[in-house]
Amino acid sequence: MGVKGLFITFEGTEGSGKTTQVALLAQSLREWGRRVRVVREPGGTPIGEEIRHTLKHSHQNHAMAWETELLLMNASRAQLVREVIRPALAAGEIVLCDRFADSTIAYQGYGRGLDLEMVRRVIEVAVGDTWPDLTLLLRVPPEVSAERLRARQATLPFVRDRMEEADAAFFERVARGYEAIAAADPKRVRVIDASGSVEEVRAAIWREVAPLVALTGR
Ligand SMILES: Nc1ncnc2c1ncn2[C@@H]1O[C@H](COP(=O)(O)OP(=O)(O)O)[C@@H](O)[C@H]1O
Numbered sequence: 049m050g051v052k053g054l055f056i057t058f059e060g061t062e063g064s065g066k067t068t069q070v071a072l073l074a075q076s077l078r079e080w081g082r083r084v085r086v087v088r089e090p091g092g093t094p095i096g097e098e099i100r101h102t103l104k105h106s107h108q109n110h111a112m113a114w115e116t117e118l119l120l121m122n123a124s125r126a127q128l129v130r131e132v133i134r135p136a137l138a139a140g141e142i143v144l145c146d147r148f149a150d151s152t153i154a155y156q157g158y159g160r161g162l163d164l165e166m167v168r169r170v171i172e173v174a175v176g177d178t179w180p181d182l183t184l185l186l187r188v189p190p191e192v193s194a195e196r197l198r199a200r201q202a203t204l205p206f207v208r209d210r211m212e213e214a215d216a217a218f219f220e221r222v223a224r225g226y227e228a229i230a231a232a233d234p235k236r237v238r239v240i241d242a243s244g245s246v247e248e249v250r251a252a253i254w255r256e257v258a259p260l261v262a263l264t265g266r
């Protein structure tokens with residue numbers, strides 16, 4: 049039997065540890081002999097990275113409409129799905145994506161307050177039936193992610209930069225959105241307690257991923 053591709057996405061608020069855990073999971077899977085492709089959103093292709101730049105720097109004029117933001121996120125996604133994700137899956141690779149469609153539902157839908165049905169229709173144009181096999185939602189209390197971001201000395205996330213009323217309420221709505229997404233689709237979306245050490249979180253993720261990988265070959 050041939051080895052089948054697997055599409056795994058990572059979701060969660062800024063500073064929840066997604067980028068750290070994507071890299072660690074990629075390492076574990078490669079040690080297991082699987083071919084792994086790591087991508088991030090927005091971005092992940094030359095066109096997508098240009099769009100990311102636009103999204104990141106348009107805060108300078110505070111002019112971007114939320115619908116524009118929605119469409120740009122999904123323009124980047126449409127390109128990534130067709131240029132990278134589908135070919136990689138067809139070749140039997142495991143694709144790990146640092147944020148995907150659920151980010152749009154959480155940020156543009158719940159966070160910005162755009163109509164959820166409209167948001168879903170736009171996402172559908174971008175992804176078609178290329179939906180993740182598994183989504184790991186890294187859940188941390190807001191004070192933990194804030195502390196991690198301070199430790200990273202991160203520049204503020206660009207969505208927050210562009211938000212004129214950069215308030216905690218926006219991020220509370222995003223977190224609530226993620227909870228609703230997880231509750232609505234518990235089979236695909238697995239909530240990971242990401243407040244522990246890097247190794248603890250890594251082990252919790254591996255417990256979810258290993259059985260799935262074993263099922264898809266090798
Ligand atoms: N479990 C953890 N405990 C403590 N610090 C962490 C943990 N996971 C990640 N970090 C650190 O927190 C910061 C944010 O992590 P990162 O992986 O970039 O998160 P995200 O991609 O979700 O924004 C980084 O400096 C990272 O080294």
Ligand SMILES: Cc1cn([C@H]2C[C@H](O)[C@@H](COP(=O)(O)OP(=O)(O)O)O2)c(=O)[nH]c1=O
Binds near residue numbers: 061063090121152156
């Ligand atoms: C993919 C995606 C990201 N975003 C936002 C979430 C983040 O604030 C930002 C991505 O910035 P990034 O620096 O990659 O965030 P992180 O540190 O969490 O990985 O874009 C959306 O609002 N909608 C989307 O569909």
